Amino acid sequence: MFKLSRIHHISIICSDYAVSKHFYTVILSLEIVREVYREARQSYKLDLMVGDQYQIELFSFPHPPARPSKPEALGLRHLAFEVDDVAATVKYLEQQGVVVEPIRIDEFTGKQFTFFTDPDGLPLELVEK
Structure with missing residues (x-):
């Protein structure tokens, strides 16, 4: 039997990296833990700390598909x-x-x-x- 101990991180894919980075780091004041650019995937990965417990991973990818995000959408x-x-x-x-x-x-x-x-x-x- 296993036991889940806590949420490790939450991943978010954004459409405009600079805009989302500003939103999460400046407006929401989340602390940057690490920022890397992954050349092979043409993708930024920004690790953000929320308080002292959880981390958000903010990703950018070229041309990500749209996803329904209304609060009552499935998922x-x-x-x-x-x-x-x-x-x-x-x-x-x-x-x-x-x-x-x-x-x-x-x-x-x-x-x-x-x-x-x-x-x-x-x-x-x-x-x-």
Whole structure:
């Protein structure tokens, strides 16, 4: 019998590497762990640290196929980030030009949450700590 111990990383393929790198590192303030260009694949790979637990791998590939990303599409629904203050984070994101949905209250936890998207329309969520 095996036991999964934690999520190791999450991989995201972007359409415009420079735009997505700016979004994740400047707007979302994720720390760069490592950035490499893989010549054979014509692909950048940017490893990003989220807090001190999880890592996001941001990839670029020439001409990646589109994927449905509406929250109710089959497959991975969204990526959620925990924050101390949802309202303050929303205010900051809106000042950066990011469109954020109205803040809602989770009916089961009573905590605030909301959604926004990355430059490629990937649904991202903010969840109150």
